[in-house]
Amino acid sequence: MCGIVGFTGARSAAPVLLDGLKKLEYRGYDSAGIAVMDGNEISVSKVSGRIAGLCEKTKDGAAVPGTTGIGHTRWATHGAPTEENAHPHLSNDGRFAIVHNGIIENYAALREELIRDGYHFQSETDTEVIVHLVEMYYAGSVRDALIKTVNRLRGSYALGVICSEEPGKIYAVREASPLIIGVGVGENYFASDVTALVNYTRSVIYLEDGEFAELSEGSIRIFDCTGQEQSKKVSRILWDVQAAEKGGYEHFMLKEIMEQPAAVKATIAPRVSGGKVDFEELAAMSDEELRAVRKIVVTACGSAYYAGCAGRYAFERLCGLPVQLELASELRYSDPLIDDTTLVIVISQSGETADTIAALKEAKARGAKTLAVVNVVGSTVAKLADYTVYTWAGPEIAVATTKGYTTQTATLNMLAIYFAARLGRIEDQSKYVAAMQALPRRIQQAIDLNPSIPALAKKYHDNRALFFIGRNTDYAVALEGALKMKEISYIHAESYAAGELKHGTIALIEEHTPVIALCCNPSVTEKTISNIVEVKSRGAEVLALTFRTNRQMLSVADDLLFIPEVDALFSAVIEIVPLQLLAYYVAKENGCDIDKPKNLAKSVTVE
Numbered sequence: 001m002c003g004i005v006g007f008t009g010a011r012s013a014a015p016v017l018l019d020g021l022k023k024l025e026y027r028g029y030d031s032a033g034i035a036v037m038d039g040n041e042i043s044v045s046k047v048s049g050r051i052a053g054l055c056e057k058t059k060d061g062a063a064v065p066g067t068t069g070i071g072h073t074r075w076a077t078h079g080a081p082t083e084e085n086a087h088p089h090l091s092n093d094g095r096f097a098i099v100h101n102g103i104i105e106n107y108a109a110l111r112e113e114l115i116r117d118g119y120h121f122q123s124e125t126d127t128e129v130i131v132h133l134v135e136m137y138y139a140g141s142v143r144d145a146l147i148k149t150v151n152r153l154r155g156s157y158a159l160g161v162i163c164s165e166e167p168g169k170i171y172a173v174r175e176a177s178p179l180i181i182g183v184g185v186g187e188n189y190f191a192s193d194v195t196a197l198v199n200y201t202r203s204v205i206y207l208e209d210g211e212f213a214e215l216s217e218g219s220i221r222i223f224d225c226t227g228q229e230q231s232k233k234v235s236r237i238l239w240d241v242q243a244a245e246k247g248g249y250e251h252f253m254l255k256e257i258m259e260q261p262a263a264v265k266a267t268i269a270p271r272v273s274g275g276k277v278d279f280e281e282l283a284a285m286s287d288e289e290l291r292a293v294r295k296i297v298v299t300a301c302g303s304a305y306y307a308g309c310a311g312r313y314a315f316e317r318l319c320g321l322p323v324q325l326e327l328a329s330e331l332r333y334s335d336p337l338i339d340d341t342t343l344v345i346v347i348s349q350s351g352e353t354a355d356t357i358a359a360l361k362e363a364k365a366r367g368a369k370t371l372a373v374v375n376v377v378g379s380t381v382a383k384l385a386d387y388t389v390y391t392w393a394g395p396e397i398a399v400a401t402t403k404g405y406t407t408q409t410a411t412l413n414m415l416a417i418y419f420a421a422r423l424g425r426i427e428d429q430s431k432y433v434a435a436m437q438a439l440p441r442r443i444q445q446a447i448d449l450n451p452s453i454p455a456l457a458k459k460y461h462d463n464r465a466l467f468f469i470g471r472n473t474d475y476a477v478a479l480e481g482a483l484k485m486k487e488i489s490y491i492h493a494e495s496y497a498a499g500e501l502k503h504g505t506i507a508l509i510e511e512h513t514p515v516i517a518l519c520c521n522p523s524v525t526e527k528t529i530s531n532i533v534e535v536k537s538r539g540a541e542v543l544a545l546t547f548r549t550n551r552q553m554l555s556v557a558d559d560l561l562f563i564p565e566v567d568a569l570f571s572a573v574i575e576i577v578p579l580q581l582l583a584y585y586v587a588k589e590n591g592c593d594i595d596k597p598k599n600l601a602k603s604v605t606v607e
């Protein structure tokens with residue numbers, strides 16, 4: 001939620017800030033602003049709405065001179081998305097400008113205190129208390145003022161600060177919100193994530209919670225929260241520039257759907273060889289540790305949680321361990337039955353989801369072994385977990401996850417095979433390994449088998465509600481299929497275990513109600529077909545997702561989507577693909593802003 005960026009160097013800052021903000025826009029896109037320092041003058045430009053508006057207002061940055069600055073793209077939490085509430089916020093004396101990603105939990109008390117002390121507020125945001133505190137504590141050193149300020153804050157923050165007394169300097173602070181420093185030649189940067197920086201530098205420093213960075217064009221200094229200077233490692237970004245561009249596709253979402261064969265291959269290939277699955281990252285996990293595991297708890301949010309729902313079946317079947325699924329936002333407040341015999345698997349594309357981080361901390365506090373499945377290298381979840389396994393999906397920009405989900409499910413499948421082998425439950429892994437290696441090819445087939453999706457979208461787009469049904473592994477995929485449809489097309493889509501329909505939901509089925517029936521698990525095909533017949537006899541229009549060889553379905557369903565045949569245990573990776581495409585084309589038919597759906601942001605770093 002919210003993206004921040006900072007630049008200091010010899011060239012004009014505003015175009016670099018605007019370019020960075022465009023890359024971060026997926027994090028929040030209801031208002032935006034920049035503050036640029038020219039000598040000792042700070043000028044602020046803000047808009048309600050998209051970065052495009054800010055570019056127009058500033059003539060692509062040309063109207064804002066200065067070589068040092070900070071920028072922000074907002075996902076509103078405190079206060080409506082107005083220009084007044086847009087960042088940067090200025091101190092009353094005009095000496096400080098600040099941008100913030102996160103939430104200040106004790107802002108109300110601080111605001112009252114500051115008002116009592118004579119400070120005037122221009123916005124309804126929680127952020128504004130920070131800039132007034134900095135002004136209050138400033139006595140000649142921005143660093144000292146920041147240390148005093150953050151000691152007063154409770155919550156999460158990635159901050160960017162400039163001060164008119166210190167031309168050429170930008171400050172950044174991190175606490176429970178992502179922030180990285182970009183190391184350039186004769187210029188330096190900070191940003192919420194690497195996508196904003198790859199056009200400028202491949203060298204980055206990952207800040208830890210409680211750390212401050214003081215940047216000027218030729219120097220980077222990092223301090224801890226007591227002001228002690230830290231020496232930090234510079235890491236290389238491996239993502240290529242094109243990975244964060246649309247590459248000729250109309251939307252990032254479509255590009256990312258099409259990238260799935262490559263993303264899943266990149267995730268699988270380093271972990272399979274010689275007929276075996278191996279995770280180097282888990283070499284330090286002893287057999288004793290593994291044998292002590294009595295149950296697996298999978299926790300995550302949104303699609304990552306649904307990836308866990310799909311992954312569960314392979315763990316239960318192959319490892320013989322019970323799997324409990326917990327939404328991270330529920331687990332954190334549920335006094336969960338987790339102890340040192342529990343393996344907690346945390347799944348997150350961004351690695352920065354606030355609820356997921358809290359659930360992970362809760363699991364650790366209860367003594368569980370924790371394993372993270374994460375896409376973003378160096379993210380908070382990756383750093384906190386005992387073991388981290390990366391999905392190599394590359395940057396995912398569209399708010400609706402696609403390759404994030406498929407690489408997560410593929411990784412969970414591989415983990416199930418790997419643990420089962422280490423637990424001595426499978427001798428010969430070769431057939432599973434072959435199934436894994438075939439996944440990228442099968443995803444491509446699932447794309448190629450369905451040229452009719454744009455036409456089907458024309459038929460199904462004009463509905464207020466859609467139902468997704470399936471059993472067992474198909475049900476798990478239905479959950480994610482319905483979420484995709486909801487979040488980008490704004491059509492109310494509900495997923496049901498097909499056997500549950502007659503316990504209530506079937507009352508909603510009437511003439512022409514669209515039902516999307518997933519039928520890719522042979523062990524329950526007959527049962528799901530019965531449910532299809534039931535809804536059809538009440539007037540439903542059924543679009544079935546199945547194998548080409550499922551002859552029976554040809555005569556039952558009104559319309560068909562196909563996937564190639566694949567073991568049901570691993571089919572989620574394939575089965576979701578036509579549903580992603582269907583959601584995409586339905587949203588397109590409905591004229592929706594596909595990459596930036598309303599009210600959403602890519603990375604939910606607030607609770």
Ligand code: M6R
Pocket residue numbers: 301302303304305347348349350351352353356399400401402483487602603604
């Ligand atoms: O970055 P994470 O995987 O932790 O994000 C979790 C959810 O916020 C995310 O999957 C969300 O549900 C997506 N918008 C779904 O497309």
